[in-house]
Amino acid sequence: MTVASVGVGGGVITRETTLRIRRFREMGLAYLLLLPALLAFGVFTFYPFLRNFKLMLYETPPVPGLPAHYVGLHQIVPTLTSTPFTQSLVTTLIFVVLVVPLSLILGLALAVAAHRKLKGIAIYRMIFSSTVVSSVAVASVVFGTLLNPVVGLLPWLGINPSPSALENTTWALPAVAVITIWQFLGLSFIIMSAGLQSVPDELLEAAQIDGAGAWTRFWRMTVPLLSPTIYFALVVSTIYAFQSFGAVDILIGYQNAANLHANVLIYQIVNTLQMENNPGAAAIMATVLFLITLGLTLLQMRFLERRVHYAN
Amino acid sequence: MRRAGSYAALTIGAVVVLAPIYFTIVNSLLPPSQLAHQPPPLFPSSPQWHDYSLAWTSGHLARYMATSAVMTVSIVLGQLVTSTFAAYAFAFLRFPFKRTLFLLCLATLMIPFEVTFITNLDTLSSLGWFNTYEGLAVPFLATGFGIFLLRQAFLQIPKDLLEAARLDGYGHWRFMVRVAVPLARPSLAALGVFSFLAAWNQYLWPLVATGGTSPLDTVQIGLKQLVGTSAQNIPIALAGAVIAFVPLVILLLIFQKQLVRSLTAGAVK
Numbered sequence: 001m002t003v004a005s006v007g008v009g010g011g012v013i014t015r016e017t018t019l020r021i022r023r024f025r026e027m028g029l030a031y032l033l034l035l036p037a038l039l040a041f042g043v044f045t046f047y048p049f050l051r052n053f054k055l056m057l058y059e060t061p062p063v064p065g066l067p068a069h070y071v072g073l074h075q076i077v078p079t080l081t082s083t084p085f086t087q088s089l090v091t092t093l094i095f096v097v098l099v100v101p102l103s104l105i106l107g108l109a110l111a112v113a114a115h116r117k118l119k120g121i122a123i124y125r126m127i128f129s130s131t132v133v134s135s136v137a138v139a140s141v142v143f144g145t146l147l148n149p150v151v152g153l154l155p156w157l158g159i160n161p162s163p164s165a166l167e168n169t170t171w172a173l174p175a176v177a178v179i180t181i182w183q184f185l186g187l188s189f190i191i192m193s194a195g196l197q198s199v200p201d202e203l204l205e206a207a208q209i210d211g212a213g214a215w216t217r218f219w220r221m222t223v224p225l226l227s228p229t230i231y232f233a234l235v236v237s238t239i240y241a242f243q244s245f246g247a248v249d250i251l252i253g254y255q256n257a258a259n260l261h262a263n264v265l266i267y268q269i270v271n272t273l274q275m276e277n278n279p280g281a282a283a284i285m286a287t288v289l290f291l292i293t294l295g296l297t298l299l300q301m302r303f304l305e306r307r308v309h310y311a312n
Numbered sequence: 313m314r315r316a317g318s319y320a321a322l323t324i325g326a327v328v329v330l331a332p333i334y335f336t337i338v339n340s341l342l343p344p345s346q347l348a349h350q351p352p353p354l355f356p357s358s359p360q361w362h363d364y365s366l367a368w369t370s371g372h373l374a375r376y377m378a379t380s381a382v383m384t385v386s387i388v389l390g391q392l393v394t395s396t397f398a399a400y401a402f403a404f405l406r407f408p409f410k411r412t413l414f415l416l417c418l419a420t421l422m423i424p425f426e427v428t429f430i431t432n433l434d435t436l437s438s439l440g441w442f443n444t445y446e447g448l449a450v451p452f453l454a455t456g457f458g459i460f461l462l463r464q465a466f467l468q469i470p471k472d473l474l475e476a477a478r479l480d481g482y483g484h485w486r487f488m489v490r491v492a493v494p495l496a497r498p499s500l501a502a503l504g505v506f507s508f509l510a511a512w513n514q515y516l517w518p519l520v521a522t523g524g525t526s527p528l529d530t531v532q533i534g535l536k537q538l539v540g541t542s543a544q545n546i547p548i549a550l551a552g553a554v555i556a557f558v559p560l561v562i563l564l565l566i567f568q569k570q571l572v573r574s575l576t577a578g579a580v581k
Contacts, residue, residue: 023406029484030407033397037417040394040454045420048431055430110329113321126568127326130333132575133560135513137532141539141553142336145546153335156351182332187575194576243426246515250536266426266516273430274520286427297422 052290055283068280079284084258088268089288091173091261096241098177099184104233106181107188108226112218114189115196125193132186136246143179144251166251172260176247184237191236195229196222235300242292245270265289333557340364340550347547367538367551375527376534377555379448380512383530386449387511388504395458395503396496400488402459403466404474414463420456426516433520443528447521452511458503461577465499466492498570505567506574512560531556 058068059075079085110128114121131139146152149164165171199222207217223230245266248257254271257263265285273282339347340363341356367373401407402414432451441447469492477487493500518530529537535556538549564571 026405026484027407030401030405030410033401033405034413037394037398037454037459038413040450041417041420041456043435044432044451045423045428046416048428048435049423051431052427110325113318113325116318118315118318118322121322124322124326126564127329129568129572130561130564131329132571133509133513133564134557135532135560136515137513137535138553138557141535141549142332144539145339145550146332146335148546151339151348151352151546153352182329185329190572190575194572239424243424246532249515249519250539269426269430270516270520273433279430282430286430290424290427293424293427294422 049290052283052286055279056287058280060278060280064277071280075280076284079281080288082281084263084268084272085281085285087258087261088263088265088285091263092242092265095173095177095180095264096238098174099180099241100234100237102177103181103184103188103237104192104230106185107233108192108230110185110189111192111196112222114193128189129186131182131184132190134183134186136183136244137250139179139183140247140250143175143182143247147175167256167260169260172252172256172262176251176262179247179251180241180244184240187240188233188237191229191233192226195226195233198229199225232300235296239293239296239300242266242289242296336550337554340547340554342547344544344547363547363551364555367548367555371538371545371548371552372529372534373531373552373555376529376531379445379528380531380556382445383448383518384508384511386445387452388507390449390453391455391458391507392500392504394454395462396488396493396500398454398459399462399466400484400492402463403469404484404487404492417456417459420454421460429516429520432517436521443522443526445528448518448528448530451517455503455507457577458507461499461503461574462496465496469495498573501567501570502574502577505563505570508563509560509571 056076057070057072059071060066060068114124114128134142144166147154147165149155149160154160154165161168161171165175203225204217204221207221212220243266245264248262248264248267249270252260252262254267254275257267257271266289269282269285269289272278272285335352338353338356341359341361342353343358343360346353346357398417402410402417436442436447439446441450473491474487477491482490513532514530515532518533519536522528522530522533531552535549535552538545538552
């Protein structure tokens, strides 16, 4: 009797201890596995993010070699009201308005056209998706040549603005927008297509039997059923549009960007940092960009979050 | 009749999408005398591959491609490994602050690189990594998106499987390598293709982290140099664009499904 209870008691203690050791080892393993990712995030995402707020408080004198000095909040308002910044913000908003709706509409149109069971449809889908793999540099070389006043297509089409499209105050930004729309088209098509595939065909067929025409079916059924997808595509391409600047850097350049009203926000930040050597002002502008992206990402997170809850 | 209309619409779409690329390929094969010809030639009557070899050698495309390849492969492998590790911990292990740490990983998705690059440049100088492969790749070795994607995949694996493996004497390490990773292959492939695309095509960081004309320019920055030179070099720049585009077209042809999967993650249910 006594012997048995000691045995049982001893067993419980050992099991608890092994369990505790197991838990402890599991915890150790977990932190070990997380270490590489957390280290990289800490050094290259969170630290620079936080340091950005500190940079905003320091002003770098225009004379090279002198150290930055603390100015508190005093350079924030002058930076945000400076002409280069306000101009680049307006330019970026115009750019986003030019790029986003058109790339969504064209992507949706192609997706609807390709949403049919036809022979060879896979090839068309491949073609419509293809621009998603184009980099901004490839797109810039391709369109830079198309828009070239001598070897390009414009003279043949009878449109030849002077100065040429990429050196023209009116046409420089729309030209960059066209390049970006072409580049975004593949992504827009892919997202819209995936959305269309989740719309039940029976619904559309039922509507067709009830006598609804193609136009009515599109506006009354496809678009409402697709609205979560369109919303996602809208948020994603708006974020991308706010962050794009490569075509301006390659085809227009630092010297001309501001004069040609093509000085998008990122380009302004890069040049404030690298050409004007002014990290404080660059940090302030970057914070504005962060707030814009944050707002947009929070909208997107609502979807992501739904997926997380769904998975749990 | 309706079918013919569908094909007509699809073909018009395909021509519009492909025309810029087609025009680029044709122009890259034209002899200089025909380049400014109006109307632009639709076919290269006598294709010249001269500009391709020029782009490859004196245009430094060979070097640009090599740099891009090393950087891209490092980033893809790094992201696959760090995401697998972190996602495994979040999916299979119990530990304090799990939820907080996961939210922290998701929070990285809200901080654009365009905001952090200012300080990352300083970090790069203090590490002595300016103009090095480490500098090009290390800032991208972890990704919140990848951790999220792989965690989702790992959560699909039944917990019973872990218990069964346990009874067979599998530790966590062996379970991860032998069971979890093979089962999550579709998601790993999707992440790999997505990282490849993002790394190969990135522009901002290679531009600022190598300081322009450097021996470590990636192919994207290399194309910028080729455009910037002179009008005579246009065919060389076009040939360069075609060369830089080829690896990605191959990627798309082989991994279209995975690419679509990763790009629409979060879009559809």
